[in-house]
Amino acid sequence: MASNAIEEEILQNLERILSLKNVIEKGIQIDSLKQSKLVIQRFHETMEAIDLYRESLNQMLAEWKYRRM
Numbered sequence: 001m002a003s004n005a006i007e008e009e010i011l012q013n014l015e016r017i018l019s020l021k022n023v024i025e026k027g028i029q030i031d032s033l034k035q036s037k038l039v040i041q042r043f044h045e046t047m048e049a050i051d052l053y054r055e056s057l058n059q060m061l062a063e064w065k066y067r068r069m
Contacts, residue, residue, distance in 0.1 A: 010060055
């Protein structure tokens with residue numbers, strides 16, 4: 001196992017979650033989906049969850065780097 005395996009895993013999770021965020025952002029722009037308040041509400045809830053998860057991953061990465069010093 002590489003010495004930076006944990007850090008790399010966290011970074012990969014950040015990339016995946018940002019990719020999902022990009023998909024959701026594009027979905028929000030689709031006119032036919034804008035007509036459904038429920039769909040838009042779910043998009044916004046998902047974006048909120050993504051932001052929370054991203055923030056948690058960034059905090060975890062910072063803490064991990066600090067502990068590795």
